[in-house]
Amino acid sequence: MTQSMEDFITDAFEQNYERIRLETGRAVTPNIKEAAREQVLLYYRRMRDVADGVTDTEVKLTLPEQRTPQQRKFTLEGVVDIVREGDRTTMYDVKTHLDADAAAGQLDQYVQQLNLYAHIWQGLRGEALDETAIIATRPTRELRQALRSGDDRVIDAAILKWRPCLNIPLDEHAVEDTVQRFGTVVDRIEERHFMPPAVEKLKAPIRPGARQPFGTAVCANCDVRFTCDSYRQFRLQTTPGMNPERVLQDAMNEYAASSEQGQWVDANMETLNRDRLPDAEDIDRGDV
Ligand code: SF4
Structure with missing residues (x-):
């Protein structure tokens, strides 16, 4: 039963991917696609x-007509899954870009976000809610290491130990503050204020008591890190023997070494070639 369901999920994943590729004209590299497929299957296994109990999927929540501190109008939107069991209702927000360790490090922001969604669900839709949680589907480092081992027993043990679901306490008081914080971000974007945080924030632990600093846990995955002054300062100040030339050289090396760059270009060239409209030469050759 599980195997046939996993086959079904794999087929649905392929169809979904093809549909998105055709709709957007964009492809991803084979390794990224494989990582996504693996993430979907792991999510189902764990x-x-x-997953079987979801009663309302992709429920869109909207809070319109909000005002920023600068009186700009904005609308807040979110998408959640709902599970109703007996008289209990739980709201889940699936985070595919995060693993559970990273999510735990930023739990405050999800407490705010989920309480906002709960407010919309309960207050505007008038429906009861008992619990909220986020599901961080990206495998943790420990799980990724187990997967790389290729040993089924190690993998099964790591999947059992994996805790991708984090409960979020319901707190109605968080809502007003959250709307205001979103509004502040809207104002910053509209006013083109895109300054990164000071290097001190990058050097500080991602959460109290954590060993990983923000600069490693977050910035290492940021696409614009090599043009970010705070990140360059972070590398300078935290890597022994580092100097500005070496920071630049490291940036070039990391960029050049990234095999994904080439694969990404190849994948999208393939999409372009497959999807392009016929030109005069194709017509002459009778290729249409
Ligand atoms: S590297 Fe990216 S995430 Fe880190 S501070 Fe700079 S802009 Fe922000």
């Missing part, structure tokens, strides 16, 4: 009870 969170099967929740």
Whole structure:
């Protein structure tokens, strides 16, 4: 039963990917696609009870007509899954870009976000809610290491230990503050204020008591890190023997070494070639 369901999920994943590729004209590299497929299957294996129990999927929540501190109008939107079991209702927000360790490090922001969604669900839709949680589907480092081992027993043990679901406490008081914080971000974007945080924030632990600093946990995955002054300062100040030339050289090396760059270009060239409209030469050759 599980195997046939996993086959079904794999087929649905392929169809979904093709549809998105055709709709957007964009492709991803084979390794990224494989990582995404693996993430979907792991999610099903670990969170099967929740996945099977979802009663309302991709529920869109909207809070319109909000005002920023500068009186700009904005609308807040979110998409959640709902599980109703008996008289209990749980709201889940699936985070595909995060693993559970990273999510735990930024839990405050999800407490605010989920309480906002809960406010919309309960207050505007008038429906009861008992619990909220986020599901961080990206495998943790420990799980990724187990997967790389190729040993089924190690993998099964790591999947059992994996805790991708984090409960979020319901707190109605967080809502007003959250709307205001979103509004402040809207104002900053509209006013073109895109300054990165000071280097001190990058050097500080991502959460109290954590060993990883923000600059490693977050910035290492940021696409614009090599043009970010705070990140360059972080590398300078935290890597022994570092100097500005070496920071620049490291940036070039990392960029050049990234095999994904080439694969990404290849994948999208393939999409372009496959999807392009016929030109005069194609017509002459009778290729249409
Ligand atoms: S590297 Fe990216 S995430 Fe880090 S501070 Fe700079 S802009 Fe922000």
